[in-house]
Amino acid sequence: MRILFSSTPAHGHLLPQLPLARAFRERGDEVAVLTAAGYESLLVAEQIPLLPVGPEMPALLEEAVRRTGADDPTVPDPAVAAELFAGARVDLTADAALAAAREFGPDLIVAEATDYVGPLVAAALEVPYAKLAFGPLLPAEFTDVFDAVAERRFKERGLTPPVPSWYLDPCPELLQSPGWQPPRGHLPLRPEAHQGSRTPESVPTTPRATGGAKPKVLLSFGTVFAEPAVLRPVIDALAPEADLVVTLGLTATAADYGDGLDHVEFVGFTPLAELLRGIDLVVTHGGAGTTLGTISRGLPMVVVPQGADQFVQAAAVAGARAGVAVPPSAGPEDVVRAVTEVLGSTEYRDNAVRAAEQIAGMPSPREIADLLAAELGGARDK
Structure with a gap:
């Protein structure tokens, strides 16, 4: 079988797809990823071919801001987000994506939740597609606007937005919103902390840090939001x-954070699975991959959302009492108070462990790959 993954050009959107892509590859299926050229080195390390199409995220965001006239692109705005994911990206990527996909000839397209290029390709090529979520269900106030903008782009090409045959969901029940109902075609999919090209079996589970006079805390605001000006006051506190x-x-480099920080361990881009070893607590911006990867190890969090869907993750963690959400407008002393609260109560870690147990009971990427392949094979036999 030939499986084509399609992703918005951003680490937080691409990395959660890699465990399933690996699982298909290890089955012997032919796998490729459709996204911007800047992710070639990451995918080479994964031994997964890239079909490079469309602009990188900064260019897409610049175009979305230009089209909408937004004053501050960091403020969550459904109109800007819709133009980014479903407007500008489709306009600037679809033609190249269709050409590359036709040459690849996929039997299945897997598209992450905010990717509209993959579904457009699926509609044009008349192949089934699976939507892969990367956290709790996004609010309708955003997705309804996304879908409306995308529908216009599809109609311009004589296409109807396809309904996904499967909704692949890595979010454990404990983090789902109250009243949540599984979408059509719902399949739980066990999330994994990003591990680079290493297999899950080669990454040890994370023990509680012991032996030190202080708790060990990972401060990670992901690949985009780790601004020294934002993090330095939190580090000092x-x-x-x-x-x-x-x-x-x-x-960034360690030097960008200023002097007097010899007591702090700075690390460049490193798989989350390695970063979580020996950690007691994670202070994070709430990216979906970081959130689910941390929870999968039974670790509590303090979430300080900065933008995008991070407010959804923050609300989910706080609602599950697996951590504390701190508004971005709060000061570093509020982060310290939240860290003290989480470390001082076993409730947060107990709930994080409960969520990790739910995740451990979800089907693995290999199980989902086998299931999808079997269903696709059955459909072709009819």
């Missing part, structure tokens, strides 16, 4: 209370 490991994102 937390350092007296915890041994800190701080991720640098994709472009």
